[in-house]
Amino acid sequence: MVPVCKLCEKVIPSYHPLLNHVVIDADREVDICPECLDRIRQSQQTACATLFPTTAAKRYLTRTGRKKA
């Protein structure tokens, strides 16, 4: 069976269980593609940098153009 991303429903090109398989709980497991994992990671980084604006976090927001006015 070809692994398909649970979020965007595209085929995961170079599937690796360690990178693409996420166990939610005893009954749920999902496969997520690298692009969606990247979007989630960037979203979490931006959220953390906004909520906890350390000097490094402010630099990150400025560098990535995600600083909100």
Ligand SMILES: [Zn+2]
């Ligand atoms: Zn995806």
